[in-house]
Amino acid sequence: MPRELTEIQKKILEFLINHKADRGMPPTLAEIAKHFGYRNRATVQQHLGAIEKKGFIKKNPKLSRGIELTLEDKFFIPRPVLGEVAAGNPLTIYPDAVDTIDLPTIAHMPKDSFLLKVKGDSLKDAYIFSGDIVIVNPNLEPKNGQIVAAILDDAAVVKRFYKKKNEIELVSENPEYKPIVIDKKYPSFKLVGIVVGVYRSMEKKAG
Amino acid sequence: MPRELTEIQKKILEFLINHKADRGMPPTLAEIAKHFGYRNRATVQQHLGAIEKKGFIKKNPKLSRGIELTLEDKFFIPRPVLGEVAAGNPLTIYPDAVDTIDLPTIAHMPKDSFLLKVKGDSLKDAYIFSGDIVIVNPNLEPKNGQIVAAILDDAAVVKRFYKKKNEIELVSENPEYKPIVIDKKYPSFKLVGIVVGVYRSMEKKAG
């Protein structure tokens, strides 16, 4: 039975999780030490030993970056969801994370992409539903017909993107919602990124 | 413009991709050398140099395991799909990978879970559609109501799981398909795993 982690140990474990999620691999002892301002690796060494003793990680001896996470079920790591996004009518976007989703450890988030939780049903014909998590990449150029996330008058939307001469058209898959047409110069419109994938956890569906 | 990779370079790149996908981090030069039977790291060093020159990877100098994949769009790595699975009527399962899906680099597959591609529409009310990729974890105990993947008479199905006294019931969300009832002792039924998530790439939806 794993005992409780101390506050510092929790922070180190959290750093391990985030480092793996952000950089795609566990940190070295030196990297952990640097992050926490420790002047040597021995301190980290001891903390890792304690965390391992309590069952949260496993160290692969002699292997560089050999820290394995042994979280509850080994398959999910918490990731912040940056906001909720309307598939139907726009919803407010939140400055901080509104929620945390357990993305599978298959999930190494690319550094610059992020998650948004979909509310509403305007994309149901594109098979995106309320509660789904969309993975948004802000560094790709949108092509016509792709699904994008955008901010419009301080609210966020997820819709199909079409570029016209002087306008941008955002259309829903669901015919109940009419297309939104925006002049290209309209100041309070900002393209956030394109939706590269959808993920849905099955957890809540268990009965 | 990246030139073509040689056969050996391709194999090394493939190893890099798989290593990252399987182990969660890029390999060291020594690990690559060992895998290919090279007697020193310098050979790997040169190959990596060539691969980097051609634009497929980026080396972070001095950083251990500092090989970054710069695939086409940096966000997708190919993963084998082990088989197709019927959401409606059972389909044959294939011994080898039938396909390769570009799972986002957010995708570090847990060692023991795998992917199946869904065909058919019996789960459409559970929002799983033909073409979706389900992530299957073979090492979890199924609870009633969870969606599972199972092999039945050499075919594979994805359905909701219900355990009864002496039977197992596999039901579709779609009322057009009747529940399948199996005696617990029925020899050619094998539970493969539970579906922990669904992933869908948006790539093909671009117009």
Added chain:
DNA sequence: TTAAATACCATACATTTGTATGGTAAACAT
């Protein structure tokens, strides 16, 4: 009160790791 755990420090050491340099041989292109 005594022992154990926690949270740091410092130093030391064998390996590992990335890298540099140089050599050999074959394939290919100009």
Added chain:
DNA sequence: ATGTTTACCATACAAATGTATGGTATTTAA
């Protein structure tokens, strides 16, 4: 014919890495 790329080898080295050992001070538990 000559140069370039490819595909290996060997050796060397500084830096990074995991690890071991020992010390100090504070907090917590028995």
